[in-house]
Amino acid sequence: MADVVVALEQPSRIKKGLQNDASVAFLAGGLAGAVSRTVVSPFERVKILLQVQSSSESYSGGVSSAVKQLYKEEGVKGLFRGNGLNCIRVFPYSAVQFLVYEGSKNFIFHVDGVNGNGRLTTFQRLFSGALCGGASVMATYPLDLVRTRLAIQTANLRKLQKAKATSMAKPPGVWQLLRNTYLQEGGIKGLYRGVWPTSLGVVPYVALNFCVYEQLRELVPSQSAYMLAIGALSGGIAQTATYPFDLLRRRFQVLAMGQSELGFHYSGVADALITIGKTEGLRGYYRGLQANLFKVIPSTAVSWLVYELTRDFIKAL
Template sequence: MAEEIDYESLPPNAGLAVNMLAGALAGISEHAVMFPVDSIKTRMQVFATSPVAVYSGVGNAFSRISSTEGMRALWRGVSSVVLGAGPAHAVHFGTLEAVKELAGGNEAGNQWAAHSLAGASATIASDALMNPFDVIKQRMQVHKSEFQSVLTCARVVFRNEGLGAFYVSYPTTLAISIPFNAIQFTVYEQVKRFINPRREYSPTTHITAGAIAGGVAAGVTTPLDVAKTMLQTRGTAQDADIRNVKGMLDAFRIIWQRDGVRGFGRGLTPRILTIMPSTALCWLSYEFFKAAIRSD
């Protein structure tokens, strides 16, 4: 019988291509599976003027969208995620492993600073690539979206709003993603080492650590995510203030004026419901693909 691969004992510097390919496959798996819940989160975060587009909870949103628009509406925009997630996650995980190795994160002991630096660095690189795809995705997810294809959406947004529309939310995205990924990666590494101190290959460890890390990071960064959604969907708004929102602070002001503290928690439940299993699946897929590719 062939000797079982001890994943955690494999050399951490197995190559950039391995980490990037594993990250791309993990990213596509993560986003595709949980996309309908992400669509509900986007709908709940949008400050709609029509009562038809206002949802009181995840169950209410799911029932109303599926019954009035059909189940396909919950998948509208998934092609944008698939197109962007592969390359973006390849860059993310490639940068993550490279910086972790350079910063000494693979050495014994509690290397939380190296893990945080690696997570933040990976985010800056991957979000620059993913941000336009995320804008297109949310424009396709909103209630009564006029867009049915990624190319049509990209062309119309560029024609009507210019290139800046694809990056108006980038500073806010980084304000979310840098702490999100730093928190997620740090919590993931610490939980993984705590529940699996022998560092043996353990899918259960990757699932558990990934879910806990994702849930913590999602909860902390939800207020920023509400602002990001406002910026990325501003072109679909009828309200003049929202349509002309300029940046993160401007979005915060409008959220506070319209909904107070409660507004910053819009979409919290579906965001956590999306991210916990997504990050669990992402880390499980990433660790699996990395081990499988290295073993070939």
Template sequence: MSESSSSETGTMQQAAELSRRMVCGGLAGMIAKTATNPLERIKMLSQTGEHGSKGKQSIANLYRSIVRNEGILGLWAGNGANLLRVFPAKAVVFSSNDYYKKKLRILSGTEAGQALPNSLEFLGGGMAGMTATLVTYPLDLARGRISGKLKVEGSSRHYNGIIHTVLATVKEEGVKALYKGVKPTVLGAMPYEGIKFGTVGLLEKTFPAQINIGSDGKTEKPSIWRKLVFGGLGGVMAGIITYPNDTIRRMLQLQGSRGTETIYEGYFDCIKKVYAKHGIGRLYHGIGINIVRMAPNTAVQFSSYELLKRSTEGYF
């Protein structure tokens, strides 16, 4: 076989492997998001305060308000936008994290089979988060606007689906409005994904899997339960640390949308005004439900991704 043919074959194999990881990542994200969307909806209403009641509301009260005003399917409001956003976002996050870790391994001189330094685990995840955010941000904004308000009977202040949300936003506020809050989102995505992937990597090194040899002489792969537990812990850690930033970006995304006045001039102005009016605690509204949501969400993400990768080996 000629050198050029060998090179082309190698390139095709790399492209096929990247495609496989992207599909697995996207499907894993969709499974996790659909399973936890009710918790996500309650969290977002708690963050934005757009639930039609004064003061902070309990998880149970928000649940009842959603079901009373929108029916049981209201718990999945925004899930269509979620899935359209999550598939490409998680496809990019997981595949680019693998890609960046591979490149960082080469640049750092870390040999194959040797554990990547913790700092590079965090860096790879952070770069993956930034990449995915920039690619899928308008879909995230649409999802936030659909889920961030409670629909009230007779009101025209709500959005109907992702396409309607995007078109209405552009018509009423201009194309630039699709990137409202992008700065805190990027600033939040980098540490969030960095902490999430970094924590999982740290846990895998701290608690190494027992290596077993099967009857066929092949090395058995670690239990999928490791990814489930480590993924859940990584998500909770990342969610707690970056939660105030997430609240700020949701407030910036929502302002100027139907029936919501524009009162913040930017990221730091939002922090200043929220702190002056409500105190630092306002930035943590909904953190309880977020912790409850993040643990199963990221646990399912990581375990599904690993399971799908194993199941599709040799098919791409």
């Protein structure tokens, strides 16, 4: 009789354990994303400006000089412009990634944290990473689009001020940008402008990031220095491999902000790739890569470290 009771109780125990694991993954993943992006916020904004500027514009001379120039023109506030919205976006974005990844392990490949029954293969890690990357994009994309526009709009206003000797007007805020995009650019379709090239970049990036990190994680001790190192390595490899699509992601997000001022116009992803190659050469596909690596490498390292430490802390409570 006791064996029957244990057998009946076992599914509920496993379910409770998985639910706890899901909650831990969501909270730890969200916190990891918010902390890591705040650390590298100045590089994030410089990267966006480099990606969307024309070849004749003023942010040149390397990442450090671009950061100094941005600080000189807009102060400390300019270095972190858009970071509040970024944290609002990144918390669920990162949380969904880790939640879906753990869910994929538990329910698709039956590798869970309750019984510890095995590890994912390389293909399974890539599949789970791609799945969580796609889910996170769809869940938070409108905020990503608005954050990109928020990051560049003051730079555009500053250029107009120099050209026309006019005073800089106060740029629209987050909710006004969301509202204007929805009303003026086709509703939901406008809020998801650029989601296809974004997915082309984010999905393989997240897949590679999770796969490389977990592969390397099996080879190193559970120490902060090692976790930072392999987190940096996984982020650098993944971002470099998928960077041209990250550039397309930003350019498609800002196309409606003024094609004549930005200096480019594309009818689709294929047209964008061909046009960039013809007009900007091979280097055009990697415009802003250096700034992006300045952001991605420490950001990914901090994200994985904070995730693992937070997860272990919560589980120990």
